[in-house]
Amino acid sequence: MAFESLSEKLQNTFQHLKGKGVLTEKDIDAAMREVKLALLEADVNFKVVKEFVAEVKQDCLGEEVMKSLTPAQQVIKIVDQKLTELMGGTNTKINYSPTGFTTIMMAGLQGTGKTTTCGKLANFLKESGKKPMLVACDVYRPAAIDQLEVVGKACRTPVYTNRETRDPVQIAKEAREYAEKKGYNVLVIDTAGRLQIDEELMEELVNIKEKVKPHQILLVVDALTGQDAVNAAKGFNDKLDIDGIIMTKMDGDARGGAALSARKVTGKPILFMGVGEKYDALEAFHPDRMASRILGMGDLLSLIETAERDYDDAQAERTLERLKKNQFTLDDFLEQMGQVKKMGGLSKILEMLPGMSGAQMNNIDLEESEREFRQYEAIIQSMTKAERDDPNILNASRRKRIAAGCGLSVSKVNNLIKKYTEAKKMMKQFTDPKAMKRNRFLRNFM
Template sequence: MFDALADRLEAAWKKLRGQDKISESNIQEALRDVRRALLEADVNLQVVKDFIAEVETKAQGAEVITGVRPAQQFIKIVHDELVQVMGETNVPLATADTKPTIVLMAGLQGTGKTTASAKLALHLRKTNRTTMLVATDIYRPAAVDQLVTLGKQIGVPVFEMGTGTDPVEIARQGVERAIAENVDTVIIDTAGRLQIDQDMMAELARIKETVKPHETLLVVDAMTGQEAANLTRTFHNQIGISGAILTKLDGDSRGGAALSVRQISGAPIKFVGVGEKVEALQPFYPDRMASRILGMGDVLTLVEKAAEEVDLADAEKMQEKILTAKFDFTDFLKQMRLMKNMGSLGGLLKLIPGMNKVSDEDLRKGESQLKQAEAMINSMTIEERRNPDVLAGSPSRRRRIAKGSGYGEKEVTDLVTNFTKMRAMMQQMGQGQFPGMGMPGMGGMGGMGGMGGGPWGGNNAPQPGWRGYPGGNPAANKKKKKEKKKKGFGQL
């Protein structure tokens, strides 16, 4: 998502590098690149025109700030305008004064509406809101069964009356059941069609009139590009929606839907689906999305993902183990599985500022080597996991692990060697020393510091101590910078 757009925008910033200030002449070429980038991302044409006009006006009227280069200033203007276009702030889900809050889900068939309903139920359950799902899609084969299965998977009750009852009656009785059981939120999954038709709109209107929902959310497939905005506007005009959920934003979408929906339809994007798992639903924050589009990462979302998975007591124990060099293979395996629960390696790296340039090939290598390390650790005995040192002096143990995992003895040796080096490095950091910031492992991932080759680091992994580290000795580096500054070697 957004990779092509981010690359195009990067080319626009380059046009302004080396310039002393923003002027009417030097931003025209950059603006052309921004316009081309947005059009290629399938952003609605009218949105592109308005966006470029606003950026041009603000850029020409921007005061020159001392110490800020024109390229940086232009990026800030584009960032702020992206936030403006996408809605400025997160719009949370409504909460009714009296229970239950009723959420009506609408959308075309194939957009992931039923799955999005379950994802939203799980999201609300995590915030301690009791939820009930209501299955009113009696037309699509197995739609009711799918919702029931998803409900069991996430531990949320599903109200259904089969496929022989009028959807309006199912919705009405579902809300009555939710009231009787004192449920906080009821989510009604409605039927979709392959295209908008009057029968579909009429049924939605009848359900809406009967249950009077506090939220009517349209589920939109981000892969449809700018057509997603037109679809949202049509539903909004005919039914009246309070927001949208963009699904499949982790796919091969070019980002046009995210940049068009709010501006064209007037309805805010409230959530985005970023994966197939039921946990893969996130509240939509325009400022965070703008940062991702511009390759700045999204640390807040990364922190929130980690907070959902990490137990504070476990984190404190892990910190103590790392600082005292007692971190073992069992701990490492636990951390790898924790990272998997947070999402794909590629998805996580793109939330980290500066990591958006890691190539797909490098990501595949990283994923592959993590799986390789996991297979080798799973072939170890409990004693070997707890005490990696026993493997260093035992070729027979390493051979047994290699056979059990399906890899070579060299790969096992490299894993053990680099794990030992990493523990030593972590201990040094715990003592206030910072021997470079490279992490051994995931070889071949260019642009990621010290992530060298070989299984989990290989021969290029960082060595303990200052010698051989790209970062060198911080004190010596600081002294060198002062000397350069005295000689006038540019701004540091």
């Protein structure tokens, strides 16, 4: 989980403050030392840490905190505000061209996931109502064009290629003319990368910028590389004057220092973060929501948005009607588990819940929960349609047969029936499809 270690350390620090009715300057100093260490261990840029801690301390020593009846809460509020400001303040969106056709140039070093991110961005654009096309302008790396074609096919987005020339400017210009002619309204340019920033790379990118004149230049950086990602972002920004950053592999970075430093060092916002390998695993970056997650206050807005995006309204209404008629079957129950998987699994949901620190997440055996989901699926698929429709007919002999059919114990079958019964009772309280979408997942599976 992104920021896991930082989140745990900060939450522990503030937990100690909550036990004090009055805070002294000594208490604030001690807390700021812990915050400073936590940020440095999270690989946040030293200068960024120094400025951040100084600003937080200054605000914490004000009368509003020192004379408050809940001083610890005031300190947390200040840290929340400063973290939000550090990461950009508000969510920044793609600035589309007013003419109706937008060209987005993607830049980055090799190994950052740039080509895959092109596909993820195309998928995001389609969900936003746009009609994107990808263009392969990396004419140097072996199989780079083939890779983008595979990506385009996977995310159902056309890819413009020209294997007859090694001039990326020519390819980009041709692609724009072709895309406009065919009715596409966003062109995403996959440019070449290097193992490190060099003059040749920058000269080519600057040339594309000057000749093609993209409306947005987005830099793809690998969060796992920590300060190297920040240094790369600064180098690209100095040469290209980028418009925004896409931070990849955020799901694999427990520190998060790159995300906390990049905005401050470059002055450019983080627009998106990659949180998985699938093409829908690109999330808009919300500084306020991320700060809330780091401080253990959860991110219910994102959770609700995910539920509303991934859950089918018609399915919600069908399930509601079946509940009213007392026809909620094991097949319906299996659908609910499928919706949890669609939202990213149990771990994805848990990290958005208030109060879920890294330590608490570690106490939950997520692998066991996912394994249990798969077992339930196997059990239900081993039943006849009559048994799935009416679990009341599942006597001892039937349960024994089902257990043998899926290779699990009878106790596992009994546990499934118990979970199903509990879920059915709980879901009866819902009478509105929207309420079901927003609340069902959490109440049924945690």
